[in-house]
Amino acid sequence: MKKKLKVYLACTGVGIINRxxxxxxxxxxxxxxxxxxxxIELFKxxxxxxxxxxxxxxxxxxxxxxxxxxxxxKRNGYVVEQLSSFLPFVYQIKKGKPDIIFYxxxxxxxxxxxxxxxxxxxxxxxxxxxxxxxxxxxxxxxxQQVAPFYLEQALKAGxxxxxxxxxxxxxxxxxxxxxxxxxxxxxxxxxxGLPIDRPIIISVGWISATHKRMDYxxxxxxxxxxxxxxxxxxxxxxxxxxxxxxxxxxxxxxxxFTALSVPYEQVSQYYQVSxxxxxxxxxxxxxxxxxEALIHGLPCIVHDHPVMRYVxxxxxxxxxxxxxxxxxxxxxxxxxxxxxxxxxIHRREYVRKRFSWKNLIPAYMDMFHSCL
Numbered sequence: 132m133k134k135k136l137k138v139y140l141a142c143t144g145v146g147i148i149n150r151x152x153x154x155x156x157x158x159x160x161x162x163x164x165x166x167x168x169x170x171i172e173l174f175k176x177x178x179x180x181x182x183x184x185x186x187x188x189x190x191x192x193x194x195x196x197x198x199x200x201x202x203x204x205k206r207n208g209y210v211v212e213q214l215s216s217f218l219p220f221v222y223q224i225k226k227g228k229p230d231i232i233f234y235x236x237x238x239x240x241x242x243x244x245x246x247x248x249x250x251x252x253x254x255x256x257x258x259x260x261x262x263x264x265x266x267x268x269x270x271x272x273x274x275q276q277v278a279p280f281y282l283e284q285a286l287k288a289g290x291x292x293x294x295x296x297x298x299x300x301x302x303x304x305x306x307x308x309x310x311x312x313x314x315x316x317x318x319x320x321x322x323x324g325l326p327i328d329r330p331i332i333i334s335v336g337w338i339s340a341t342h343k344r345m346d347y348x349x350x351x352x353x354x355x356x357x358x359x360x361x362x363x364x365x366x367x368x369x370x371x372x373x374x375x376x377x378x379x380x381x382x383x384x385x386x387x388f389t390a391l392s393v394p395y396e397q398v399s400q401y402y403q404v405s406x407x408x409x410x411x412x413x414x415x416x417x418x419x420x421x422x423e424a425l426i427h428g429l430p431c432i433v434h435d436h437p438v439m440r441y442v443x444x445x446x447x448x449x450x451x452x453x454x455x456x457x458x459x460x461x462x463x464x465x466x467x468x469x470x471x472x473x474x475x476i477h478r479r480e481y482v483r484k485r486f487s488w489k490n491l492i493p494a495y496m497d498m499f500h501s502c503l
Contacts, residue, residue: 135170136499138163139229139254143189143216143236146177148367149395150337151419152235152261155300157395159233160184162301162488163495172227174220176212185223189216213239221250228252231499233275235259244270255502261300263416266290273502277417280437296498299442301491302422304483308476309428310403320404325389330360330466333405333429335398335420336412338364338372338390344411344452345375351409351458353382360462362388363401402427407465409433411452418442425482428475432461446481 142156160173164183172183180186189212190197197208197215204211213236220239224232232254234240240258247254258264258271263281266288268274274295276282282297310316320327332352336343345364352362362383364375372390379388393401402408408424409432415421421442424431433439435449443449448465450457484490 133168135168136231136496136503137227137229138169138171138231138233138499139174139224139227140171141174141187141220141232141234141236141239143174143176143187143212143239144192145173145175146186147191147193147212150367151416152259154395154419155259155261156235158303158488159301159495162303163492166492166496169496169499172229174223176216187216187223188219189213210238214242217242221246224250224252224254229254231255231257231502233257233259233499235261237262237264237270241270244272257498257502261416268294273498275498278438278441280441281416296501298494298498299486299491300417300419300422301488301495302419302426302482302486304426304479304487309426309479311428311472311475316404319400323400323404325363325404326361326386329358330407331363331405332360332407332409332462333363333365333401333424334409334411335365335423336410337367338375338392339369340371340375342412344413346378347411347452348409348458349375349379349382349388351411351456351462352388354456354459355462359383359387360406360466363405364388364390365393365398365401368392398423399427402429405429406470407432407462409458409462411458413453415439415442421447422482422486425478428470428478430465430470430474430478432458432465444481444485446478 140156140160142153144153145156163171174185174187176189192208192212197211200211201207232243244256256272257275259275260281261277266285276295276297277299282295285295317327334348338345340346376390408429413434414436415438421431425446430448431443432448434452448461450461452458
């Protein structure tokens with residue numbers, strides 16, 4: 132009987148925080164688990180242990196201990212979390228002897244690269260570059276590039292083509308169609324405490340002015356004539372978020388927006404009742420939220436960038452979001468064009484064809500085997 136390829140998928144943030152790389156790791160394991168010829172195991176930072184899912188001891192990034200240790204070593208809690216999980220992970224590596232370690236957290240990967248000889252297991256390292264990081268990639272064996280833009284950037288910097296694989300993020304696409312029944316949508320809006328008589332604009336990401344540029348989103352929605360759409364901002368909330376919430380209260384009024392951090396499994400309910408998805412970021416490593424929005428049939432307004440064009444293809448509305456009024460104009464145009472059921476269904480099928488795990492499993496298996 133042919134030996135199965137053993138892959139350890141490590142992501143300390145799974146169970147602790149929901150960013151792009153954590154939701155990717157979670158869905159990557161679920162999508163690839165059970166594939167013929169593959170034994171994949173997930174090593175996460177928190178949550179229930181299940182078949183082939185193990186919890187690594189760590190100092191969680193959002194705790195007081197991690198913050199204190201981070202100040203002592205002049206790093207942040209995220210780095211502390213990764214470094215603290217290293218020795219527990221070494222124990223698992225020596226015990227299970229994986230062929231490949233697949234990871235997105237670079238600081239953990241650096242340790243696995245530096246100490247591989249001492250660990251005594253000849254594993255191969257694949258860094259999933261969804262952050263993204265930029266060349267050189269000298270402290271890993273191979274790199275999964277999730278968009279052509281970053282692959283081209285690496286090759287132009289002199290990286291070996293044999294070291295890099297273009298394999299996009301996958302995503303779980305539900306069976307059937309998006310929610311189309313208007314009565315069901317209205318009932319769900321009421322349960323979520325959202326207005327039933329206004330279009331809903333949704334933006335998903337860290338509620339901050341940095342990177343996701345939620346301040347820009349607030350200003351662009353506020354520039355629409357009244358009665359304007361209702362804005363839903365979902366994502367990580369920290370001390371930086373209060374500035375955005377204060378801005379939204381001033382510009383939109385308390386009855387004009389919601390800013391929430393909800394469990395990942397509840398985010399889909401907000402997508403289901405929304406009418407337009409927007410994101411103010413000027414660059415992305417990949418942008419899984421774009422696929423989430425398309426799965427629920429939403430038109431997407433995004434910055435005109437090669438990564439966004441790769442992910443969204445013909446299904447995106449692209450504008451120069453570095454300029455004031457660009458998003459406002461795009462929202463106004465979409466609001467004037469009623470969305471047909473056919474267009475809503477087509478967006479989900481676009482994601483299913485290009486990015487569903489069922490269709491991407493061969494590409495991931497080819498990448499794993501090529502690394503050996």
